């Protein structure tokens with residue numbers, strides 16, 4: 001058996017984020033010898049959700065699975081995609097009856113060995129506008145029904161959360177049961193990348209694939225007006241070159257992480273990374 005090397009990319013924001021993925025992902029895949037790529041796509045369409053067409057574009061660029069968040073349903077035609085496309089997930093703890101799924105497994109062929117990779121999307125409850133089921137309860141139910149190393153060879157969890165306290169607690173309860181727990185939603189990459197004591201890699205937020213000379217991907221003009229005044233102003237995605245932010249996790253035969261490294265490529269936040 002051999003290790004799996006998996007890249008997780010933070011929220012892809014607007015046209016600059018999509019362009020960066022389209023132009024750079026094939027090179028990153030080759031340079032880092034990646035087996036599988038998961039990306040959060042909740043802001044890929046003008047910062048507001050993911051259209052059906054952009055979902056297919058991103059899947060064709062080399063992303064294997066797309067996760068979402070509080071913007072999951074901003075684009076109307078994503079509902080049909082969520083029902084028919086196995087590779088696009090919305091948070092698993094959305095209320096019962098919501099279109100789509102929040103967990104799925106995917107087969108990956110490597111060295112004549114078939115590996116099964118699980119991907120799960122969760123949604124936080126602290127400082128977030130959506131009504132969702134408890135992500136801790138959803139996690140406990142999943143853990144009771146699935147076992148890392150038996151039901152899948154790796155499990156990647158995108159926990160879409162605002163508060164670092166909540167993602168840290170989620171990372172802790174999953175330690176030993178997942179390969180990686182990584183946050184999305186704040187768009188700011190955090191400096192706490194590590195493998196936890198029981199072998200689950202963790203980073204509070206992956207950051208975004210977007211323009212960093214901005215407010216979370218949006219042009220400053222409308223955002224500053226919103227903060228300075230008492231009424232909303234229209235906001236537009238920032239223009240410029242996006243930085244691609246994420247983490248690369250190496251997963252051993254038992255499904256636990258052997259290493260995890262942040263990745264930042266291009267744009268204002270370029271770093272050497274992995």
Ligand SMILES: [Fe+2]
Nearest residue numbers: 011042043185
């Ligand atoms: Fe986001």
Ligand SMILES: [Fe+2]
Nearest residue numbers: 069070071185
């Ligand atoms: Fe979000």
